[in-house]
Amino acid sequence: MIKYWPNKQSIKLNNAVVDLFLDTENKLIYDLSNITNYYLYIDILNNINKNKLFDIILKELKKLILDLVELNLHKQNLKNLKNQILYIFTEKIFINFLYKINKKYNYKNKLVNIKYDILTENLLIYLIFGSSYIDSNIFIFEPIYTPYKHVQILFENFIIQISNLIMENLFNESIKSSQINILLKSKQICNKSYISSRSIVLLLNNLKWQNFIYCNIYKLKCMYNERQQVWLISSKGIVTKYIYVTRTQEIQKLTKFSIFLLFCLELKDIIIPKLERILVQIGKYLIYFSINLFSNLIIVTMRVIIFYFRK
Known part of the structure; x- marks a missing residue:
């Protein structure tokens, strides 16, 4: 029997959101290694610190949802404020995680490369308003018949994407590579595969090349084929799959x-x-x-x- 996501604000929606958090928290006991053929910035973290980062994101996301519900925003208000919301949310996580791995580090720089996509927007709508507020032409099914599993996929993808964004900002040009190396090694947070400066530089170069290919070729192809790559937490590690997403408006702006x-x-x-x-x-x-x-x-x-x- 298919379990559907609640279509409006109610006790059922609150319970579904709680279940979603619990299901995801239970998955954090799994091995969080990246078993795909793609590189992620979080690959540099060992399993313990990857778990810590995911845990911080989940806690901050709980606070964010409660704050947004209390503000009693309309759907359009949420869309208008989405960039500011994501920036503040990501910055809090960045500071908390940085403090957790190095209490002496003084964060002064602004975050860069904050990416906001259609999946993040729709996830927040699902969590705050319910499925009936989703535009009917985005996903392959009717909004009121949105499977719980679909929202779970968006939720896990969001957690992984935000964690990747945090690590990307940790490596941005505002921090020297030597400082990054000292920071990562001093607190023993590195994956064993990335314990040398050379391996870290190689990872960063691979990520830059991968991002270049994605932004200039692969993203366009996915947009045209109306599909989107998402990241999930499985019992074997972090995996990737594709879901159907209509990008008509984005194609028109190309x-x-x-x-x-x-x-x-x-x-x-x-x-x-x-x-x-x-x-x-x-x-x-x-x-x-x-x-x-x-x-x-x-x-x-x-x-x-x-x-x-x-x-």
Whole structure:
């Protein structure tokens, strides 16, 4: 039986939110290693400190939801204030986590790279207002029949994305790389795979390259295919999957260069499969002719040898 998310503010919605937090907190006992082929900034943390960061995010998210409910905001108010809300929320987590791993560190810099996406906005709407307030053309199902599992996916993805954002800001240019290295090593918070300066630099370079590819190519492709990559906590570790998300408004705002890239990607999807089939056929013919030629050469050679011996 499918469990649906409550569609309006009520005791049921409050209970569903509580269940969501409990379910996620219970998952923190799992191994939180990244078992995907993608890099994350949180990969540098060992399991204990990754757990601490997730725990801080969950506690701050509880406070945020209670504050937003008490403010009695309308949906449009939430949309208008979403960037400020996310910034303040992320900054609190950043300061708390930094204080937890190094009480002597004095935080003075502003956060950068605060990313706000459509999934974050809809998650907050689910948690505060219920599923009936979600726009009907975003996800594949009717808002009032939103599965609990869907909200859980958005929730876990949010936790992981925020934790990744925290670590990304820890590594931003406002802190020197040598300071980062000392900070991470002094409190023994590093994953064993990243205990040297070289391994940390290599991770950061891989992340920069991955982000470049994602922002310039992969993001456009996902947008065009109407799907979104999300991160989840499984019993084996952190995994990734894709969900359906309509991006009609975002596609309409694309630049000419982005549209050109989309056209190239679409052209590639059409041409390459056909080209592969042609090359496979050519390869088959070449192999067939090569085998025949080799067989004929052997036959001719055998006949020459037989003719020579008869003489």
